[in-house]
Amino acid sequence: MTWSMTRATTWVRWAAITLVAALLLAGGGAAVYVQRSFAQLDGRLAVAGLRADVLVRRDGADLTHIQAQTPQDAWFALGYVHAQERTWQLEFQRRVMHGELSEVFGAATLETDKLMRALDIMGSARRQYAGLPLHTRQALQSYSQGIRAFHQNLPQALPPEFHLLGVQPGGATGSVWEPEDCVGWTLMMALDLGGNWGQEFARLALARTLDTDRLWQLMPPYPGEQPAASADLAALYRQWGVYRRSPATDPSTSTSAATGPQAAAPARQDPWLGHANDLNAGLLAWAEALTRNAGSNEGRGSNNWALAGTRTVSGRPLLANDPHLGLAAPAIWYFAALQAPAGQASDGTPIAPLAAVGATLPGLPFVVLGRTDHVAWGFTNTSPDVQDLYLEQINPADPTQYRTPEGWAPFTVRTETIRVKGAADTVLRLRSTRHGPVLSDVQKSHAEVLDLDKYLIALRWSALDADNQSVMAGLQTNQARTVDELFQAMSPYHSPMQNVVAADDQGRIRFQAMGRVPLRDPANDIRGVAPAPGWQARYDWTGWLPAAQTPRDDGAKGWVATANQRVTAPDYPHYLTQDWVLPYRYQRIEQLIEAREKHDIASMQAMQHDVTSLATRRLLPSLRQARSPHPLAAPVQALLANFDAVMDADQAAPLVFAAWADELTRGLIEPRIGQARFAATYGKRDYRAALEGILERNDGWWCQPMSCAEQSSAALTRALERLQTAYGPDPAQWRWGIAHPALSEHQPFGNVPALARFFNVRVASHGDSYTVNVGQYNPGQTRGPFVNRHAASLRAVYDLADLEQSRFIYQTGQSGLVFSPRYRDMSAAWAATGYRPLQRRPAHWAHRLTLVPAAP
Template structure:
């Protein structure tokens, strides 16, 4: 009986199945082991290349910074491209596809709307036209970089980064115009004007112009830059879709276009034009430093990504010796130093994007009305190949002002009567004269303040405020880039869509370099920028009506002036500062808020002791941010879908402070209730909701709550950031201090329902340059140098970055950890 059972068909099947499973697991383990051994995630050794002129030596120091030593600048940029490909191949591939509108070829339908929008903007199309105008010598350097990228990808062999296997793709060919296109994507990433104009257009449907300014106030202390009643104008022109029941029924019956760009489609790929997405930099002259020579600090704020936006490298060749942060895809050190000069960028935030309402010719939909009569749209056909789906063919139209974005943008179509009007985008970055890469390469060659500022004349977009210091003791601040000349009181000043058929709304000229804001060697001994309003001495008209709030700048200014002399340690302390001046105007409302919530008593001591310092271990910081979030929702959620679409991208803090300063602001009155609530009533309601939300998320004991628990920085991987299991493997997570307004910035993602205080925007790097001895300069960034997820260098810097620690940024390292020699065939 037992013998029969032991040899039963079921038992034999189980044994056979387990045997096959074991063999399969061994095969999988063998494949993984073979892959890990074969993958060149720490590339070293000798490589031969047919496109290299002379041998290049690359030595990696103990902090994994490569030091490229070449006999020509062409070979140096070739080696940089090679490194970008071997260290960040997948990042480059996504950048190439994103800028070209070709993500859907490997990712399928979910990216079609994004591809369509970027094809409509014509990023790659503009890059090709711009590249044609570059000087021959610079073209050769950009091409050498592209050759290096392609050689680097080829050298990886079959064991590519894991992302290629998961998406069933291969590295594509990198062309010189891909580098130009990626520089345009950075300009798009840092541009927010057109989104603000669209929001004002949307609000004008149901608010007066005065109420729109309540929601989007002018810069503190300023009057609105335009006195035009644009809400009345748009309504009189009949710009908006009709909201009658019959038109709603027709809209419902009309076939929905699934490939129109939604607001959420941009977020996984670019920073989605976040308000307050900027940077800090400041520079001190010798009179303000212990050493008697300048100190310069810079921390650009960008969307956090894994791998990092930046890759640090040192390039040395005749006429070139520069170290700092490179941007994979770009042949230059973007932020860094030479042996004689150091620099750092912040986003100036000028208004370089204008939306134009184009009036469609009622007799011919292929034409629109210009100042002198009908004009024909320029058209081109685009074809998007979609993985596992038929291709999408569509027509891109362009007016004299720029591409018609409303044809591919869902929110625009929801707002305007698209049978009568279209929205065109005028944007400086698309100009054929744009030669930003030329400016970057010339900056890397600069050996004096004068030559560096001369290089900045070629920087076109995005406009940046550049802090500069040299070893001679000079300090300077120079705005660089192209922006239209505007006159206050004339037209709309770029705050809302202009009328395309009225010549008075057209751009007339750009500001010359000499009229951009600048300063050199001021009596104060310091200069700083943090995206605040910055006005030129030679042109009193502001570059935009939408500056970021000045809280970070004000805090930097107070810390700089608090000491007579600074050193590198005090600069580091400043970069780690977490006092949020944006909390001060709201503090009385917060501390006087009362509620019947069961946790009010337990939370009260933390509320009363909170001083605005957003440290990781602060309980008061978490309660305050939850309360400010709920108060913002209480005041502005009445805007309906407009608020839902914008909150998160916009923090509404300026509007909140402005309205809360008036105890009886009508915005504090809760709609649809018989009582008339004041702002303290609204603050009470907000605290009740905040405590309820915190209890649900973090438990019943406020003494166990901490800001760092909820406020975690997530460096997100593309495209796996939101996928179960894979996201934990590819994303990099670490608690951080700060908020959207602290010098040590950490902008909460308030529109994230599961983690509203999670931060995806923070300091993408920190650097301090010591002009007394530039070899004592330091840096840090959020992840690691490697783009290979299995590498120990993928995420190893995250905690040090969170703790505001630094690593040396030296051209002469003490140790070499590995080496690559690239030889010509």
């Protein structure tokens, strides 16, 4: 597949861009503005703050190569380039983590701002920054100076987001990016990847209506394991009286008459691909999703694997990585190469040469995932339990105090002021306990469940600790030359814990989980899976797992692989978590590795694009046995007869399966836990394991008042009604890819119909939540329940026989500037089987820009 779009597609895109530019900018200056908004890619630019000239070249793959004479100038130039290409992305990220969205968007984002302020993301970032070594702080300073230098003398027009929203970079203070913001962004990544407090609160809420055994059926432990908690959670919470008594907010009292086993699904307007009506509605939906999903890493995963030379055609290792993250436009990644000779910090600390290429994160000054000239590495999420919720008992005689093992103690209280566009400032009184921030002060869901006159919920989260030095580890990896050096460079890494797979050109491969994991008291019978009583010392953390004892595999079997499955052996002596991702992707990777004696780059790429769903295969017999009176049942069953669980975008059967599984989950679970609780959890919690267990046990309690077979048949009828309404009367014309497009959504214009078609990037996609080529969707959403919103945010394959043969791709384009032809030019290749070269020494250059120091 070629990297460029076809002429017809290009013409349509440019016609659309011209139209939107005219509408947005309303005047004859639109064309001039569009041209002025592009980043300068050639020529010379004078930039204040540089020590010497820096060469910035783009190769034919649109990979940005930065060649500097000092490491400091390389980091500075990366900041400048990030600002050139991703100005609005940096502004939006800064506002999210500072809790300053409402200054621009008004009350729609107030709950998000409240959560960020309560977590004190930036307060923690400043404390962590202060504890970094000088040479690390100076690297962050150089990067931040590059961003600020771009804004001090803008070489291009600001992108339309700033003009449409009336926003100035940096907001009221004009501070566009500070070194502490780099640390803050690592905390935001930890929040996205390293959280499970949502799981804990869900168990607390569900234990109100389910006994503990039923709770474990609904949220089962990892296959083959027993529940980590031996305590009877439901009995404990009833005994303590933690729940709110008001029946108006009791989820068990609210049941939908339209979602019972016999009922058809309610009519929905454009149920699969509907859009919000306006910017405020779209922002509100986005902000609610962010606050609702914070503290949940369920279903969020990635793949990586490395093969030793004994399993490759070349006799040298191969490594593959595809991290699965929420899709966005622009993408979360920006691919770049950094090159600089050895240098030193101002205190004389030596800095090794830089020679790294791969995926950078706008907001950070290093290659996060990639390779040097000798070693390659990739991450997946380990997802240990590093967040514990604590029920803090309020002193009934003095509500300024909470109960501790030593008696009553005062809350720590601070005040935060949030500017709200179009409204008065919001002043927050935020409390914290010995465990951490009180989430109940900002989480609406807590007020709906808990008796807040008696109890609050506080969060203990390792990432907020002052000794978090993950950013230093990231910088050091860019100088590694061997597997051993890479893991030594990562020794300061803290949060979120990652399954690091690495390979070098000497033939070594290794997997090791890197990061901080708490140890818990043997007497802790809740084990962090649900909120624990904060006044009992046995539920406090007792220390940290020694780095030498984290899971590790040196590839004795000829390969290592992780896909967020349990990475510990059955006899592993330490508890990490019970909330591993279901092992279907790992099992499929293992099948594909063992299917060939020797692998090459082509077979590695084919594995990354595999869309056989072992989870679908497990439930498919139940669907085939379903009997429905619907007139489309016979032709649909004929389609299913030849369906081999390959979730192909061009086929109808995957759509039938997904709709049936959705309707069956609703029919079995919603009546048992209530509409409100189901709506609050479905899609955010993965109920597939529960569904498998119910059907395989033929569980009459969950299936009542029907048999499980009757429930399955009724779900098929409801699914066919929905599909016929949405896609017409001919099942042969239905397509999974139409209902399941990969949607990279712009923030905030992705929910504005007049703008979404230009700012979003949408392409039909394969896969489901359990395929190696993942296509995760949220069936709990009324707006696009099967839309693929969480997938491979990049794919990379590294050949250690010749690292210049390495490949990459991601789902949008390098530019974050909507008018640029480089905004979405990778999307078609990403959705199909395309890759681009990931080289440090390409044969030719497409663009050449020199950054020169500005005259004082």
